[in-house]
Structures are given as C-alpha cells and as structure tokens.
Amino acid sequence: MIRYALTRLVLLLVGLVVASVLIFATLRVLPGDIAQMIAGVGSTPEQVEAIRSRLGLDRALPLQYLDWMSGVLRGDLGTSLLTGSSVAAELAQKAQVTVPLGLLAMVIALVFSVPLGVASALRRGRADGTLITVGAQALAAVPVVWAGMMLVVVFAVWLGWLPAQGFPRAGWADPAAALRALLLPAITIGIVEGAMLLRFVRSATLQAVGQDYVRAAAAKGLTRTQALLRHGLPNVGLSVITVLGLQVAGIIVGAVVIEQLFSLPGIGRMLVVDVGQRDLPKVQGELLVLTGFVLVVGFAVDLFHRMIDPRQREAQ
Amino acid sequence: MLRRTPLAAAVLMAGALALTACTSEPSPAPSTSAVADPNASVTVRMVAEPGNLDIRETAGAALDQLLIDNVYQGLVSRTPEQDITPALASDYEVSEDGLTYTFTLREGVVFHDGQPLTPQDVVWSLTQVRDNPSYRDAQRLAGVTSVTADGQTITVTLSQPDSSFLWNLTGRAGLVLKEGDATDRKTAANGTGPFTLSSWRQGDNVTLQRFDGYWGDPAGVAEVVFAYIPDTQAALNAALAGEVDVVTGFDANLSEQIEANGDFAVEVGASTDKATLAMNASDGPLSDVRVRQAIRQAIDHDAIVEAIGVGQTQYGPIPELDPGYEDLSDVAPHDPDAARELLAEADAEDLELTLTVPDFYGTTVSQILVSNLHDVGVTLEVEVVEFSAWLNDVYVNRDYDLSFVLHTEARDFENWADPEYYFGYDNPEVQELFAQSLAATDEDEAAELLAEAARIVSEDHAADWLYNGASVVAVGDSIAGMPTVNVNERLNLAEITKSEG
Numbered sequence: 001m002i003r004y005a006l007t008r009l010v011l012l013l014v015g016l017v018v019a020s021v022l023i024f025a026t027l028r029v030l031p032g033d034i035a036q037m038i039a040g041v042g043s044t045p046e047q048v049e050a051i052r053s054r055l056g057l058d059r060a061l062p063l064q065y066l067d068w069m070s071g072v073l074r075g076d077l078g079t080s081l082l083t084g085s086s087v088a089a090e091l092a093q094k095a096q097v098t099v100p101l102g103l104l105a106m107v108i109a110l111v112f113s114v115p116l117g118v119a120s121a122l123r124r125g126r127a128d129g130t131l132i133t134v135g136a137q138a139l140a141a142v143p144v145v146w147a148g149m150m151l152v153v154v155f156a157v158w159l160g161w162l163p164a165q166g167f168p169r170a171g172w173a174d175p176a177a178a179l180r181a182l183l184l185p186a187i188t189i190g191i192v193e194g195a196m197l198l199r200f201v202r203s204a205t206l207q208a209v210g211q212d213y214v215r216a217a218a219a220k221g222l223t224r225t226q227a228l229l230r231h232g233l234p235n236v237g238l239s240v241i242t243v244l245g246l247q248v249a250g251i252i253v254g255a256v257v258i259e260q261l262f263s264l265p266g267i268g269r270m271l272v273v274d275v276g277q278r279d280l281p282k283v284q285g286e287l288l289v290l291t292g293f294v295l296v297v298g299f300a301v302d303l304f305h306r307m308i309d310p311r312q313r314e315a316q
Numbered sequence: 317m318l319r320r321t322p323l324a325a326a327v328l329m330a331g332a333l334a335l336t337a338c339t340s341e342p343s344p345a346p347s348t349s350a351v352a353d354p355n356a357s358v359t360v361r362m363v364a365e366p367g368n369l370d371i372r373e374t375a376g377a378a379l380d381q382l383l384i385d386n387v388y389q390g391l392v393s394r395t396p397e398q399d400i401t402p403a404l405a406s407d408y409e410v411s412e413d414g415l416t417y418t419f420t421l422r423e424g425v426v427f428h429d430g431q432p433l434t435p436q437d438v439v440w441s442l443t444q445v446r447d448n449p450s451y452r453d454a455q456r457l458a459g460v461t462s463v464t465a466d467g468q469t470i471t472v473t474l475s476q477p478d479s480s481f482l483w484n485l486t487g488r489a490g491l492v493l494k495e496g497d498a499t500d501r502k503t504a505a506n507g508t509g510p511f512t513l514s515s516w517r518q519g520d521n522v523t524l525q526r527f528d529g530y531w532g533d534p535a536g537v538a539e540v541v542f543a544y545i546p547d548t549q550a551a552l553n554a555a556l557a558g559e560v561d562v563v564t565g566f567d568a569n570l571s572e573q574i575e576a577n578g579d580f581a582v583e584v585g586a587s588t589d590k591a592t593l594a595m596n597a598s599d600g601p602l603s604d605v606r607v608r609q610a611i612r613q614a615i616d617h618d619a620i621v622e623a624i625g626v627g628q629t630q631y632g633p634i635p636e637l638d639p640g641y642e643d644l645s646d647v648a649p650h651d652p653d654a655a656r657e658l659l660a661e662a663d664a665e666d667l668e669l670t671l672t673v674p675d676f677y678g679t680t681v682s683q684i685l686v687s688n689l690h691d692v693g694v695t696l697e698v699e700v701v702e703f704s705a706w707l708n709d710v711y712v713n714r715d716y717d718l719s720f721v722l723h724t725e726a727r728d729f730e731n732w733a734d735p736e737y738y739f740g741y742d743n744p745e746v747q748e749l750f751a752q753s754l755a756a757t758d759e760d761e762a763a764e765l766l767a768e769a770a771r772i773v774s775e776d777h778a779a780d781w782l783y784n785g786a787s788v789v790a791v792g793d794s795i796a797g798m799p800t801v802n803v804n805e806r807l808n809l810a811e812i813t814k815s816e817g
Contacts, residue, residue: 032704038367040375041711042725043452048712050450051373082367083518084502090518149549156557164557165550166543169517263545263554265520273519277367278704 005303012299019291020072020284024065027280033057034081034278055081068284077285082277087285090270097167097266098259101182101189102251106244108190109197114240117201118233122225124206133202139195144254148188148261155184165263185262189254193247197240204239208232238309245301249294350794350815357539358795358814360807361551363565365544368502369516371488372451377724377805380488382542385808386524387428388507390490391419391438391470392482396585396801396808398637398726400482404433404492404508405470414477414757419470425531427494428505428512435465440495442472453489456480477755479762483727510535510810520544524809536797536813546676555580555790561814563790564803568625571790580790584626585800588635588726589785591620591627591681594710594719595778598740601664602717608777610658611718612648614692615685621783623680630784632774637802638727639759640766647774655692668695669717674706681720681782711738722785724804729766732773741778745769 035052036043052058071078077087116132123129156164162184168177208214209228217227256268263269267286274283366378371388385393391405402408405419425433446457459474459481474481484490492508499506505513510532511524522542526535543560545551548567554560555574563574571582595611597603617629628636632644659665669689673682682698689696696718701709710716719738723731733750735742746769753765773779787803797811 030704032702032706032708034704036707036712037704038374040452041707041723043375044449044455045712047450047452082502084368084500085518094519149553152553152557157553160557164553164559165545166554166559167520169515169521169523169541260547261550263520263543263547263550265517269519273365276702276704279367 001306004306008299008302012295015295016288016292019295020069020288021065023284023287023291024068027284028061030275030278030280032278034280037277038082057081068281072285072288077289078281080274080279080282082279082282087282090282091267091286091289094265094267094270096171097182097264098252098255098268100178101186101255101258101264101266102248104182104186105189105193105251105254106247108187109194109247110244111194113194113198114201117198118205118228118236120198121202121205121209122228133199136195136198136202139191140199142192142195144188144192144257145261147191148185148258151184151188152262165261167264167266181264185258185264188261189251189258193250193254197243197247200243201236201240204236205232208235211235238305242301242305245297248297252290252294352536352796352813353816354536354538356537356814356816357541358537358562358809358812359541359543359560360809361545361554361560361563361565362542363544363546365519365522365546369505369513370501371491371505372445372448372501375452380805381803381807382522382524383505383507383513384488384491384806385509385810386511386540387505387509387513388491388493389509390485390487390492391421392486392490393808394483394486394806396799396803396806398588398802400486404438408482410482412757414479415474417472417474417481419472421465421468421470422531423468425508426529427497427508428527428529429494429499430529431494433492433508434495435468435470437495438470438492439463439465441492442490445489453484453487456484456487456489477757479754479756479759480727511540514539533810535810537809540809540812555792561792561795562798562812564787564807566788566790568786568788571625574790578793580792582788582790583798583800585787585789585802586637587627587785587787587802587804588637588724589627589804590630590633590635590723591782591785592721592723593685593780593782594716594721594739595780596714596716596718596740597778598714600717601662601667602669604662604664605777606658606662607664607667609648610655610662610664610692611689611694612777612780613651613658614655614694615688615780615782616650617782618650619688620681620684623684624783624785626786626788627783628786630781632770632781633729633732633779634766634770635784638729639763640729640753640770642767642770644771644774647771648777648780652688652691659693665693666695667693668697670697670699671718671720672699672701672706672710672716673720674703675700676703677720677722685720685782714738714740720782724785726802726805729770732769732778739779741773741776743772743776743778746772 035048035055035057038051039048068078079086120129120132152164155162163181167181168174172178209232214227214232217231218224255266256271259266259268260272271283271286364378366374366376366382368374371379371383389403391403392400392408393403394400404422404425406422407420409418421435421438427433442457442460442463445451445454446460448454459476459478460472461475462473464471494506497506503516510527510530512527514525515523521544524540526538545554551563552570552574555563566582574580575582595602595608597608601607621627621629629645631647632642634640671682671685686696686698710719729750731737731739732741733747749765749769753762756762756765787800789798789800789803791798794815796813799808
C-alpha cells in the first residue's frame with residue numbers, strides 16, 4: 001500500500017510539472033499581450049514597449065518560466081501584471097464563492113441522483129422506473145446556460161424568491177444572503193451533474209443486482225431489494241465516489257459558465273476575465289492551482305479506493 | 317460534462333422572456349411627488365470593467381466612465397452634450413492669438429485625503445503628463461511650453477494655437493492629481509470629485525461614496541455601485557428582479573421586455589459611437605478606390621440601423637455631436653447595381669475578403685454585411701476574435717482586410733490625419749486641413765475645416781461608417797438625474813437621485 005501510494009505520488013508530481021509546462025506554453029501561443037491591452041487603442045508603439053519592459057515581458061520565455069516555477073516552489077504564485085495584486089490572495093478570495101458553489105452543487109446532485117438512480121434500477125421495466133431514466137436523459141441533455149436562465153426567470157424574476165445574479169458585497173458576513181445568492185447557480189450545476197450521476201448510479205446498481213453475492217443473499221431469504229441495499233450498495237457507493245472525483249473537473253468547467261451567467265465573482269469568472277485581458281502570470285497561477293486540485297482529488301480517490309476495496313489490494 | 321449551446325439557449329430564452337412580459341403583474345404607476353433620498357444607494361449596471369484604476373496609463377472608456385468627473389477632475393470638464401464647462405477652474409480666458417490660457421482656480425477645494433488643492437498641484441499635474449510620454453494622452457499637451465501659477469491664477473502657454481486644447485483638458489490629460497501623492501493609482505484614487513472611491517471588488521463591482529468635503533453641490537446619493545455585468549441577459553434579469561437601478565449599454569431590441577412591468581423606462585440619447593468598417597487599402601483589391609466604393613454602396617445602412625434598433629446612419633468620419641459634422645449620405649448611397657458595375661470595372665468580381673470583429677459585438681452587423689456583400693458577388697469571411705487578438709492583428713500589425721469596431725471617442729478625427737494609425741489612411745490634403753483646423757483660433761472656422769477634411773475622407777472611401785450609435789440606458793422609475801447622452805464615453809453621476817419607497 002505504501003509503495004503504491006509513493007508511486008502514485010511521484011506520478012502526481014510529474015503530472016503537475018508537465019501541466020505547468022503545458023499551461024505556460026499554451027498561454028504563450030495566444031495572440032495579443034497585456035502591454036497592448038493596458039496601452040489600448042490610441043497608444044504609440046513606444047508606450048507599449050515601455051509598459052512591456054516595465055512588466056518584464058521582454059525577457060526570454062524560458063527565463064520567465066523558471067522565474068514562475070521558482071516562485072511557485074517558494075509558495076509564491078505570482079502577482080497580477082494588471083493590478084499588482086497577489087494571485088494567491090485573489091484565488092483565496094474568489095474561492096469563497098466557487099468552493100461553496102461546487103460543494104453545494106455536489107450535494108444537490110447527490111441528494112436526488114442516488115435515491116432516484118437506485119429506485120430506477122429496482123423498477124427497471126416498470127413505467128415509473130422508465131420515467132426516471134428518461135427524465136434523467138432529458139435533464140443531462142439540458143444546456144447548463146438554458147437551465148440557469150429558466151431557473152432565474154421562474155425563481156428570481158417571476159417569484160422574486162432568490163436573487164437573479166451577483167453575490168453580496170459583504171460576502172459571507174451575512175451567510176444567509178450569501179447562500180441565497182449561490183442557490184440558483186448551484187441548483188443549475190447540480191441538476192445537470194446529478195442527472196449524469198443518476199444514470200451512473202442506475203447502471204452500477206443494475207450491475208450489483210446481477211452479482212453472485214446479491215443473488216446468494218437473496219437465496220438466503222432476503223428480498224431482492226433487501227439483498228441489494230445491504231450487500232450491493234456499498235459497492236455502488238464506491239463507484240459513485242470515483243465518478244464524483246471525475247466530476248470535480250466538470251463542476252469547475254460548469255462554474256466558468258455559471259459564474260458568467262450569474263455574475264458571481266468566483267474563480268471561473270476571474271479566469272475568463274484574466275484570459276481576456278492576457279494577464280498571463282495570473283492565469284497560469286490560477287490554472288496551475290485548479291489542475292493541481294483536480295490531480296490531487298484523483299490521487300485521493302485512487303488511494304481511498306485502494307484502501308477500502310480488498311480486491312484491488314489482493315491484485316497487487 | 318456540461319454542455320453549452322448558446323444559440324438554442326437564446327431562442328428558448330426569448331420565448332421565456334416573452335412569457336414573462338405577459339404574466340408580470342402591473343406595478344403601481346411612478347409617483348410624481350417622490351422625494352429624493354439623500355442616503356440612497358444606486359446600482360448602475362456597466363458592461364466593461366477596467367483592468368486597473370490607473371488613469372494615467374491604462375486605456376479604456378471603462379476608466380473614464382468610472383473616474384472622470386466622479387472622482388478625478390480637471391480645470392474644465394464637458395457636459396454630456398459635449399459643451400466645455402468650468403470645473404476646478406471657476407473661470408478661464410483664451411488670449412486672442414490662441415497661445416495663452418488663463419484659469420482662475422477655485423478656492424477651498426480639497427482632495428479626498430483631506431489635503432487642500434494648491435495651484436502648484438495643477439502645475440505639477442499638467443507638466444508631468446506632458447513630460448511622461450508613457451502616460452495616455454501625453455501628446456495632447458505636447459504643444460504646452462509652460463504652466464505657471466500666480467496666486468489662484470494658472471497660466472498655460474502654447475507654442476502654437478491649438479483649437480482642440482481646451483477640449484483636451486476636459487479629458488485625461490487635464491486631470492489634476494495631488495503632487496507627490498503616495499496613493500497606489502492602480503487600486504485606489506485620490507481626487508477632488510464629488511465621490512470617493514470606497515471599494516473595488518474585482519470581477520464584480522466598484523463602489524463610490526459621496527465625498528462630504530466636496531467643494532460643489534454634494535452628490536445626490538450616498539453611494540453609487542458600478543456593477544459590472546457583461547452579459548446582456550444577466551443584466552436584464554438583474555433589472556427585472558430589481559437588483560439594479562440603471563442599465564447602461566442596454567440592447568434596444570429588449571426594450572419591451574424591460575419596460576413591460578413599468579419599473580424601467582428606456583432612454584435613448586445621442587452618442588459619438590462610430591461603427592467603423594475599416595478597410596485596409598495598403599495592398600490587394602482594397603487599394604482600388606472603386607472596390608472600396610462598391611463595398612460601401614453594397615451595404616444597406618438603413619437595414620443595419622433598423623436591426624440595431626437605435627442610432628442613425630453616418631456616411632463620414634464625424635458624428636453629429638462633434639464639430640465638423642455634415643450629412644454625407646450623397647457620397648455613397650445604397651445601390652447594389654452601382655456596386656456590381658464598380659466591381660466589374662475594377663476587375664474584382666468573385667472577391668473574397670475577411671472581416672475581423674472583436675467577440676463582444678454580437679453577430680447582427682456581420683450577418684447583414686455578409687448578406688449585402690454576397691448580393692454583389694463579394695464573399696465575406698467573418699473572423700471573430702478576442703479584443704486582445706484584434707489589438708495585435710488589426711491595430712498593431714494591420715493584418716486585416718476589413719475590420720469592424722465601435723470607436724466611441726468624441727472628436728477623434730485626428731486618426732484620419734495620421735497615416736500611422738491602423739486605418740493607414742494617408743492623404744496630405746486631409747492632414748493639411750486638419751493642421752489648419754487645429755491652428756484656427758475661431759471655433760466655426762475650425763469646424764468648417766474639419767468638415768472639409770471629413771468630406772475628402774468619405775469621398776476617398778477610406779472606410780465605411782455603418783452607423784452612428786446611440787446611448788441606450790434603461791432607468792428605474794425611482795431614479796432621476798441620470799445622464800443619457802454619450803454615456804458610453806463619460807458618466808457623471810453627481811446629480812443622480814433616488815426617491816424613497
């Protein structure tokens with residue numbers, strides 16, 4: 001187990017280094033630069049050049065990369081070229097919106113997808129089971145932007161229950177207001193992610209139903225549902241955790257779209273704005289942290305899986 | 317994974333919003349006897365957020381809208397109608413030879429940090445802009461030979477007459493800052509205006525607060541929040557849900573939806589937005605004036621204005637709000653047959669051109685252009701790019717055939733007299749007329765010379781002007797005093813008020 005963990009850790013670190021090179025290189029391929037953005041229309045080439053050299057953008061790319069990496073190793077994610085603010089501080093501030101949003105979305109997704117997924121598997125072939133499956137298919141196919149718009153129209157514009165956009169200026173100082181601001185966006189992501197999760201829970205449950213140990217339990221006198229709930233579900237749960245780990249990336253992508261739609265000052269919106277303004281040191285810091293986060297979640301899921309699933313341990 | 321199909325979403329959304337319009341309950345009619353609440357907070361939806369607050373170095377109208385007049389002031393300012401008015405100077409005089417400008421500085425003006433405004437601050441501000449070529453608009457003060465103070469009298473002398481000088485002082489070049497100020501201009505501001513900059517939450521909003529030590533009439537509200545909501549639908553939703561009081565940069569085509577429940581009224585004001593179709597005449601088929609004329613005559617300008625929902629046609633480089641405007645519709649009237657003939661004459665049938673457009677302009681205009689030009693045998697390929705890429709490809713490298721951009725700046729004819737500008741238009745006669753207009757000491761004479769130059773630019777078909785945009789602002793019924801003219805460029809909110817209830 002320890003050997004496995006160490007190997008996996010080395011892979012994680014290699015992954016991070018590769019990601020950092022890729023992030024750095026792909027961003028440099030983008031046309032346009034921040035010096036020109038700052039100087040804008042009506043600027044002279046001399047003005048742009050002065051800004052570029054003040055920002056240190058006229059240095060060789062490998063040097064810029066090494067500078068960035070040595071900073072990262074010292075725990076310094078760099079500073080925004082545009083505002084001079086610290087990338088880490090900005091991330092921490094925006095995370096106060098995006099992390100609760102992601103967690104809330106995940107909870108919402110789980111709350112309806114697990115029971116409904118199991119139920120639809122147990123009711124396979126019956127009208128209500130089919131209804132759930134078809135409903136999930138339809139929901140999973142809903143564009144997230146459209147889902148958000150519809151929710152806003154109903155709950156913010158018509159009913160006036162929840163805010164249509166934005167986040168309280170006081171942030172979490174008023175937790176109720178902050179939560180209200182996040183509810184519609186979280187439901188939007190949660191519905192779409194949950195619909196996909198539901199189909200997965202259903203197929204995992206169906207698979208469990210067919211397993212020998214469930215059939216054996218049923219033979220011992222349990223009903224099929226009882227056998228499944230007692231012996232099959234722990235296995236389903238294990239697979240769900242793996243899929244949830246994979247969905248972290250999906251939720252981050254969802255946040256980029258949803259934060260734009262709801263004007264939430266989170267990490268997703270920050271990324272869109274920073275890329276648009278070509279604040280590359282800031283973008284690369286943000287992307288590195290996000291990539292690192294996704295990789296670490298994958299690492300944790302793998303270890304967790306290994307720890308609780310005896311079959312994988314034996315296979316080693 | 318999450319899916320994104322904006323077109324489908326937009327279509328369905330339009331349906332949903334139409335429903336909203338039908339089902340909203342009628343709201344009480346706005347009361348005419350509403351009393352302004354001096355403690356009110358007004359939220360104004362803005363489209364574009366500034367990258368940072370450094371008004372000396374950072375480009376963009378977003379900064380002008382936020383900071384000029386509201387936070388920073390100059391000796392003189394301008395009204396929305398583009399008239400020059402006194403600001404920090406109570407009075408000014410121009411000598412007959414147009415070389416000496418004398419300003420009387422107001423007494424009792426203090427900066428937001430409590431320090432008094434001194435004549436020396438004015439001298440320092442103007443000279444340091446002139447002497448720092450990396451500052452924006454520094455070249456606008458290039459002709460200043462000296463700035464001196466004697467008591468409250470500030471004297472500025474020029475090396476030669478400049479009919480645009482006073483106007484230039486109403487912009488960034490003329491802003492007065494505190495000498496030796498340690499404020500970090502990127503994130504904070506220390507001005508003399510009616511509002512102080514109280515907070516900036518990047519990617520979200522900037523909040524201004526009434527400055528109690530202001531020298532003039534105090535601002536009408538205690539707080540103004542600039543809420544940066546780039547997405548039009550999100551802005552509409554915010555308005556319908558009562559979360560913003562004013563929506564600037566509104567889409568006129570959505571007027572019915574926002575006005576449906578009676579809480580908002582859409583106001584349309586003139587603007588200096590020039591929807592400019594730049595044509596790169598440096599080489600290739602566009603270097604033939606007949607091809608450029610054909611493109612202009614192929615375009616149905618009335619149809620574009622109708623599709624945009626507001627604004628008016630404009631057939632030359634100067635909009636109606638600026639001096640030197642003249643109706644030039646006779647120069648290139650819509651005539652597809654004439655366009656076809658011109659293309660045949662120029663041996664340019666089956667022409668293929670690329671149109672480079674920044675991604676925030678939507679597709680309406682591009683679609684009309686593609687269809688209009690298709691009618692006369694020109695195939696237009698639309699390339700939608702980020703603004704940063706536009707700056708790089710079109711503005712800096714001039715690597716484009718046609719480019720569509722809104723030029724919002726007032727009085728920017730100078731770009732047609734500058735062959736180095738991305739238009740690449742080089743006509744010595746126009747340059748000479750522009751120089752003469754600057755040197756003129758009489759306003760009317762200066763305007764006439766500009767009009768003459770503008771006609772030449774249009775007759776050369778140096779570009780096409782698709783329309784002269786309008787300021788479209790949706791104003792909540794509790795709001796009064798909201799400027800509605802040319803708000804895309806400047807937005808003085810000192811007089812805005814909000815009634816109680």
